[in-house]
Amino acid sequence: MSKSITTKELAQKIANHEKTMILDVRNTDEFDNWKVEGGNVEVINEPYFNLLDGVEPVADKLDKDQEIIVLCAKGGSSEMVADMMEEEGFTNVYSLEGGMKAWSEHLEPVKIADLNDGGALYQFVRLGKGCLSYFVESNGEAAIIDSNRMTDIYENFAKEKGVEIKHVLDTHLHADHISGGRKLADNAGATYYLPPKDATEVTFDYTPLEEGNDITVGNTTVKVQPLYSPGHTMGSTSFIIDDQYLLTGDILFVRSIGRPDLAGLADDWVGDLRETLYSRYKELSDDLIVLPAHYSFAEELGEGGQVSARLGDLYDQNSGLNVDDEEEFRKMVTENLPPQPNDYEDIRKTNMGKISPELERQKEMETGPNRCAVEG
Known part of the structure; x- marks a missing residue:
């Protein structure tokens, strides 16, 4: 029987930039759409049906003594492939428990900083989907910003810290993932906040x-x-915490900028996007640390797996902030939009409270990457 590895163990390897070899045995179209990524991750895709008669198709591509993590959609096929590899002399093979389905739901808390008046700020990194949420705790109270659907993770974290969840905030009405904000607020008896123009x-x-x-x-x-x-x-709403940290939601990312089209209003909203990025944020301190609600590239994962950058550095380095001509900016934004997130219309309706899908349907709706950014 092959060994297994948990999503938490894999997340910590990626956060610590450990060299990680993954054999992904899902179908190629599923792999091309969405895969495990990280700064020091190497991934080989070989569909499971190519390995039914033996592991020869990958034997020459992999070192028999290196650590190899096999993953599939839900964990069953990867166990079988890992067993076959062990029989062929691979000595250090693991199957990822729960596969990509479990990976999509894993949240890894990363401490950003201690706060000036006591307490701390944490970033919850959803490595399988690129979502970032935040946990502010101070003097026995907590606020959670841009919560994911898996509310028990935040609730357990609050218990560990001995704090009561008092405030739950969404920077905007999300279209790429189902917000856990309302549920979290209801469970904790907390106040749930939303921007009125999105509500x-x-x-x-x-x-x-x-x-x-x-x-x-x-x-x-x-x-x-x-x-x-x-x-x-x-x-879309921004928050400043402790006069040091700027939570930008999906307006500004480390390597890109937010897309304006998920309500079908790209041409209308691109001017607002430019105004926010080129005027409103420009008036803020260059020393603010930007903490976005998503990331799109493995290279954005910094020390310990956190995603952050100094605002002034982004004005120097982020290409989306350096298009002087307004018409050129409009063209860049509207012509470089990636595919829409999976099921984004139903996700928006769920976050509006208009529909209440069963849990398995919710998981299916969230399959795939977040796609909230303009492609550079």
């Missing part, structure tokens, strides 16, 4: 995020500033 069609009660109405978490102030940072959505 015109929601079917539930919420507390509007409004500029100037700062949110206090223990001894820490979360500045709702600038509230109006539209472009990805009409209500």
